[in-house]
Amino acid sequence: MARQLILDLHVRPARGREAFFVAPANAIAVAQVEDWRGWPGGKLLLIGPEGAGKTHLVHVWAELTGAPVVQAADLAQADLPALAAAGAVAIEDADRIGGDGPAETALFHLHNLLAAGGGALLLTARGAARDWALALPDLASRMQAAATAQLNPPDDALLAAVLVKLFADRQLAVTPQLIGYLVGRMERSFAAAAETVAAIDREALATGHRPGIRLARTVLDKTASLAR
Template sequence: MARQLAFDLPVRPARGRAAFFVAPANDIAVAQIDGWRGWPEGKLALIGPEGSGKTHLAHVWAELSGAAVVYAADLPGADLPALAETGAVAVENAQCIGGNGPAEAALFHLHNLLRAGGGALLITARTPPRDWGLALPDLASRMQATASVHLNPPDDALLAAVLVKLFADRQIAVKPDLIGYLVGRIERSFGAAAETVAAIDREALATGRKPGIPLARTVLDKTGPEGR
């Protein structure tokens, strides 16, 4: 079968609360987001691997609190007093700023502005603050003293829900048998789920085949599935 050109069209993930599946792997984190007004010192670090739902929960929290959402690496160019004036800020991908002097200084300043004004701060990162390689001692101490909650690896139910959502984000309707097939064969991680769905989408676009078990089998044969 002739392969067609496959274009990397933008994926528009659903960010609302209704699109977030609550399971034992993330229920504590969800409870912390819901109870954000009770965070110790008004701040929380949300830790989890890539694709685990940190950004989704950050946007859920933004809806609840009216928070601004900003990437940590963009803080040096941001209007920090204006951000702090919103009363709530979510800083994403904070693990990327270790050793970046201007970004570390900006996060430290934003942290202090929010604390002084009684605001709230949510920080998302793939790893705990102690592993960020922070060079600014005052920032390191404040981040390590921040209460944290972890998003754990998914169980089968959560992995299935994530797969359904990832396909839906790409406007692909799939049958339950495909989801069950994938859950039993891919690595139990959010990253593996995202990579698998993207690979199936690319293969479907390139070959004109409908996403289903036969196509998934072809993709997994190529990528080397992690049998479980």
């Protein structure tokens, strides 16, 4: 069958609480985020690898609190008093601003404004605050003193749920057999799950075949050959 033109269609991820699957690998972190009124010092660092669900959980928390969600790199241009006035703020990718003077300074001031007003601050990162290479000692000390919630690598149940959600985000209906096949053979990481689903979607569009085990085998074989 001739390969078809692939259209780059927009994927709409579901980010509500009902779409967030709780498993042993993330249950403690979910409980910590939802217990936001009890955070020591009013702040929490949510740490985990790419694709671990940090952004999804941040949006769950934002729905609970009414918090705006801001990329750390955009803080230098943000209206900090207006953000702090919301009473709760979520900052994504805080570990990416180390050495960015204006962004570090803005995060430091926002932290202090929220602390002074009894507000809450949720920050996401890929690793611990000690590894963020922050140049401001006062900011580094405050981040390192914050409570931490860790999103761990997925177990079978969580990886399966993530795959189902990723396919659903692309409006693709798949069978339990396909999910079981992928869980038993793909790299066990959230990033690999996202890449695998995207590759299966592309292959399905290009060949005109529905996603199934045969198509998934082709995609995984291609991925393995490229990795050699």
